[in-house]
Amino acid sequence: MSLKKNEAPPGKMSLGDIYFILFRHKWKILFFSASGILAALTLLLCKPPLYESKAELDILYVVQGRSFNPNGEDPNTTVSPNGPGYGIILTELKILQSLDVIMDAVQTVGAEKILAKVGGGNNTNAAAGLIAKNLIVDSTPGNSVIDVTLQHPDPEMVQSILGEIIACYFKKHTQVHLGSVMSSDYSAQETNRLYKDLAQTKEELKNAKNTAGVFSIDEANKSYEEQLSQIRTRLFAAEAELVERKEVLKQISNIPSSDAPATNGSVATISPDKIQEYRNLCTRLDLLRKKEQELLMQYTDQSVPVKDVREQILANETLKQKLEAEEPRLAGLGVPSGQADGSAINLADNQAQISMLESKVNILNSQLSQVQSNAARIDESKATITELEERQHRQEAELEYFLRNLEQARLDGMLGAGKAPNIGIIQYPSSPVKQWPKKLKKKAAILAVGGIGFGLALAFLIELFLDRSLKRPVEIELKLGLPMFISIPDFSQKNHSSRAVIQNVPLLTDGTGKGASQNVAMVPWNRQNPLYRFWEGLRDRLIIHFEVKNVTHNPKLVAVTSCDRGAGVSSVAAGLAASLSETGDGNVLLVDMNTEGGAAQQFYKGKLGCSVDDVLESEARKGALIQKNLYIATQPMESSDKLPSVPAKHLMGLIPKLKASDYDYIIFDMPAVTQTSMTPRMARLMDMVLLVIESEKTNQEVAKKVVSLLAESKANVTTVLNKTRSYIPPKLYRENLNDV
DSSP states (O other): OOOOTTOOOTTSOOHHHHHHHHHHTHHHHHHHHHHHHHHHHHHHHHSOOEEEEEEEEEEOOEEEEOOSSOTTSOSEEEEOOSGGGHHHHHHHHHHHTOHHHHHHHHHHHOHHHHTGGGTOOOOHHHHHHHHHHHEEEEOOTTOOEEEEEEEESOTTTHHHHHHHHHHHHHHHHHHHHHOSOOOHHHHHHHHHHHHHHHHHHHHHHHHHHHHHTOSOHHHHHHHHHHHHHHHHHHHHHHHHHHHHHHHHHHHHHHSOOSSSOOOSTTGGGSOHHHHHHHHHHHHHHHHHHHHHHHHHTTSOTTSHHHHHHHHHHHHHHHHHHHHHHHOGGGGGGOOOTTOTTSOOOOHHHHHHHHHHHHHHHHHHHHHHHHHHHHHHHHHHHHHHHHHHHHHHHHHHHHHHHHHHHHHHHHHHHHHOTTOOTTEEEEEOOOOOEEEOOHHHHHHHHHHHHHHHHHHHHHHHHIIIIIOOBOOSHHHIIIIIOOOEEEEEEOTTSTTOTTHHHHHHSOSOBOSSSSBSOTTOOSOOOOTTSTTHHHHHHHHHHHHHHHHHTTOOOSSEEEEEEESSTTSSHHHHHHHHHHHHTTSTTOOEEEEEOOSOOHHHHHHHTTTTOOBHHHHTSHHHHHHHEEETTEEEEEOOOSOSSSOOHHHHHHHHHHHHHHHHSSOSEEEEEOOOOOSSSSHHHHHTTOSEEEEEEETTTSBHHHHHHHHHHHHHTTOOEEEEEEEEOOOSOTTTOOOOOOOO
């Protein structure tokens, strides 16, 4: 099932729900809202305003002094308050609000002047407490500007007090970040001493470097490391090549010449012709590969010359593999690359190369020893040179520190007391202006908003938790799961336009147009009554329901009941019966089953009344006719305090006779549904049970139990919501289809 517009899902509030709660409890909300606003205004009127002066400071940067003798670093650090440095602004806020700054200002201004408008006296602690209470400092994150506000009851003192606070803040700022400034005489003495010590250290460092033969220990060590690395690399390469040459010489020495007889070893068993043939193949392959490389520089891979050479290489490779397969020992007799000119392996050349490599290795070893010796000498001097360099850096840092102190003393003398070069005054303390304290305005705002909030909270608390009654048509379907035929407005409310009409027009007539009784409020079928059109609407819904359900038999039994007394069951039953009697030529019988007779009983006891037994007789029925096609009968009861069991059984026996009668509709005005009433038993015999629910009175839990009892009787139940009240202005939100 799709949700309609402005209809909330189950368990959630819709716009109509919110409007209903707000307008239903509008007087509660307005009362508590007005009370909160009135309390806020009373608080502001009872507390006289203070006089306020404002100033703005711009923290350009913060100079933080660090430890004496900072080991070569700048003794002061400049930090920007913007961005990540917002913690610096917080520190400045704390300094401004510190008791030291406030007490210094009190001592300067005088406690008796500060307390003159608040009882007088010269208590410095009381004066400091008054200033601390009304001093407000604030800053926006990411902004270097500090807003300083002071409130005081004396308009002549607030501006001067704030100015003195700012002057004391400048002094405290310098003490916190830079510490106490040394005297210029002491700084000058230390500066001269450090100049002499620094000159001596530089001379000692120069002599130590000359002795070591270096200008910089780090540069010398780096140079020697590079030399050692290069020498070791060359030495390793020479030693590797020497070993390779010796191995080649060893292999050449073991290979017999082509014309020398093989006299020993495994080569002696190989035929000299095969050895020569194998060597020729190796030489030829070497020549062919070189030729291939030369051709590739001129031709492509698919050219004819390149293909011919590759075919020759393949043929010679095949012969070589065949010889190696026949005699595997020939594989160790191949001709090295570079010997394709047919010359024999040069034994003397290899021996010469070996001799050169051995000399190279000896020279490299000598160089390595020399460099290592020089590096060792540097290491011996490194400790002395490093200590002298550190001493020089330390003395230079100390000298810089005292030079800065001398410069700071000079600047302080130029600026004078109560000034800071890194703090700018954007706005000096302004002229006093009347203003309520922020704390007082905050309390007043809390009272006003609290009153409004309490009114709203109370309205929602009552509607959602305390008041469990059914009030609106939408609640019938959502909470009871039953269809609703019609919603009848409450015309008795004071502000309803039809209230005067319904009070002045008689609700029951005797056919002459005169009122039958002044107290007959249960049978309102007078056409001038505003409820008449609702009885017609209920009649039409009932007839359409029977037509849709294909209920064609006569008479049709309709019971009207409720969850509790006073819901308007008799009015609904009488109005429905009256409107049904005006349709066609059929007859309608209204049976009153209530234990309390009320106004209808008085009328029934008159000339128009008769019993249920009598109304079944044609002659007696004439006495029950009160208007065309409408008859009324009462079921007598024993007492209004206890339920009548015997008459109920008697009526159960009359039901078959009633069903066999010639009435078209029989309307039963039934008592409220309880665990002991006859209504649940009678409901299963009815074609329709109309459950009248009184808006804002019928408890939803009770209604659910009533629905459960009727469901056990398998009754066909639908609802009528009676005495509904509309709180929401139709122009704002319309949830009912009523045109009243």
